[in-house]
Amino acid sequence: MELFISDLDGTLLNGNAEVTEFTRDTLNRLMAKGLNFTAATARTLASAGKILSGLDLKLPVILMNGVLIYDMAEKKYVKINSLSRKLCGLIISLSKGLGLEPFMYSVSDNQLSTRYERLISPAMKSFYNERREKYYKSFTQVSDLSRYIDNVIYFTFIAEKEKLVPLYDALKEN
Template sequence: MTIKSLYISDLDGTLLNSHKEISENTKKTLNTLVASGGYFSVATARTAVSSQKILSGVQVNTPVVLMNGAVIYDILDGKYIKTETIPAAAAYTIVEVIKKHKITGFMYSVFDNRLQVYYESLNTTVLKAYHNERVTKYAKSFEQIASFSDKIKDNKVIYFVFMGKKERLSELLPDLKKLQGIDMVLSNDVYTENLWYLEVYSTNASKYNAVNYIRNYCSFDRIIGFGDNFNDIPLLKACDEFYAVSNAVYELKEKSTGIIANNNSDGVARFIVARREF
């Protein structure tokens, strides 16, 4: 009996090189995999807009996991097939917590198959850089508002992201951990030293839950995953096999099935070529 397998990879720090690009060799390998009857997808913290731009030229034939599992998106049909919403009460309290600590960031919602990103102010160089890169490079739409609270009632809020020093973001954790219905991950940026991201989402939103949904949705018998950072631990737990690139954090390497070449050496592509005969 033929085993239906899915290869699913994180993007930044794993499939992407240090220039935030997929090499031509990796694109060729992935397209050959799909053309030969294989399946490929990604599980990333990125949104549909930036993921599609990055994946241009790659034949992705399976729904993708975005925003660390907050949404599952069908690239071929251009629609969200599953979203996990933060409870409104929790969303309002998150806003109170960040005001208390004088921290702001970005709030994401999905309405009528459209992702909207809100921000209150770009009061740090990190927030400005995050906003400007996504507007310039990916043509992503942002809307400035007076307060996140103004948009919670009538929108399906799925995700908050805050960025800065680890110590500063850690100040939010005790208050956020008291809330019901949300989960979070604090992870370091793979491109900028001493820059950390705190991502907050529904307890139902995780790479683990999203990958298991895709397993059932597409009837996969086996899932082989790849990653590099703390937010890939849930992905690891959902896979039958999981391989960390050699540039991955120690905690992920320790739990992985094995270690492969780093993201600048086409580690994922080299593994797939060694594993399959095209």
């Protein structure tokens, strides 16, 4: 049995981050004839789900670089690879010491939550606004991320490389 998996950005999607009508119709026709096809992406369900909604996917999709596996037909996460509470605490502590502010993602009760403390740069504000406006993604501002470290799956840091390298160096053994 053959399996075909496609990335989204730069592969399956056009320049407007959309599946074209031709691609959608072709894939749906092939899947109806038995093609085993799914997608793998760094995106969350909020954006990937909207993009893939016109495809009759029978196989689960790989989200957030493999952190999550989601069954589009059953509308549920079938695999969640969460980080340990200890590692989350370390990441939050290190980020504060380095003056970095992350977006922290967690999954509970089949819902993805994104929390943050502060938007400290134009790039963070742009990331936040684009996802809220284009994909209707929900963000929750909290006073202390360390109070929400259960079921954490992902952190996103947006900063200049020279600010991120010390965090990378401190975490690479973990």
